[in-house]
Amino acid sequence: MADAFVVRGGWAGHRPVEATELFLPYLARNGFDVHVHDSTAIYADQAVMAGTDLIVQCVTMSSIEAEELAGLRAAVAAGTGFTGWHGGIADSFRASSDYLQLIGGQFATHPGKEPGCRVQDETDNFLTHTVAITPLGRDHPITAGLTDFDLTTEQYWVLHDDLIDVLATTTHPVQPWHPWHRPITSPAIWTRQWGAGRIVVTTPGHSLDVLANPSVRTVIERGMLWASRTASAS
Template sequence: MEKERALIFQGGWPGHRPEEVARMLERWLTDEGMEVEVADTLDCLLDREKLRDTDLVIPNWTMGRIGDEALKNLTEAVERGTGLAGLHGGMGDAFREATEFQYMVGGQFVAHPGGDSVAYRVRIADRSHPITEGLSDFDVVSELYYMHVDPAIRVLAETTAHNGAAMPVAWVKSHGEGRVFYCSLGHTPDVLRIEEVKTMVVRGMKWASRRGKERRG
């Protein structure tokens, strides 16, 4: 059987160490049996047919701008069944002017009160989903993303924001025929190495992949 194919495109604001994170995700997904391509330019989104044949696309591009053709190709691919998955600013704060992208993701970064050293507890909100099944609540010290979110998302993990509101940390949703997974953690690579975070991210990316539909969940 042909391997699942994943495309990671990395770049944008360098503070999130996009290349290091992309290579980390590449290793993890390769270990799961995927064939992974890492692109350093948004030109990879100009090949419409290739995107449609890709099982999973992982944006890892904080801020920046995306061209109309690239955005159209990406959204159409997801609508046709290509999976979309990502984390932190690489997907939740990418392309601030592209509201169509934000709609597809299901949320958009607004602020991170307290900076990058906020101690908070991540609660597993949905223990019945295959991404979070068996995971326990855990603590992190990092940025706490305050986000505007789509009410249609299915929240998998959450925390308590500075104003006392429940704030989603990880979620899934559908966009056309495609599955979408997002996790707001990942300000530094060390956060991604936390066992619960790594498990949730790897499971989420496998779930979002086009072939994830063939597996349980």
């Protein structure tokens, strides 16, 4: 049986407990012995991490100790899969450049509605946008068979490097109240090979209803299986 760690915490607004609980039965059904951790301290345990096949992280913002991050990076480089969604992976540990390098992309912002339409709650940042499957994504096991889909939720603007394989994108349009002058396309779903390990990042997932979207849930679930050491070794 493969071992999976679910590591959760950080900013409570992303409901890390409830969000990760959605996927525990799926992992169990697919042959994982699932261990839930409410702290990144487990990353510093080299012996335990060496035997871990998959890490599902849901820790928005927060901070990470140097020995914890070193343990995470070493485990992924040695073959442990690493995946997550939204701020739980793409907006974790903002002060850690080594974490940003590991992931290959970082949340920068989520543009909001027209100022006159804002009501001063989180829905001010909910925009209807398209997640567009790339040519690579059409054939990739994580996104094969999926078509472009629309969401009304936070639309992540992501800063990224060229070592990611982009399976889907989202484009931020030009609006009169924004300072940019041409559309900006950000990766919405990507993979990354890091040493012997596989990383999968899915940027949608702000709230439980988004995680329940069939396309979003399919990507996250397939990404868990694809990232796992047991899959990458086959």
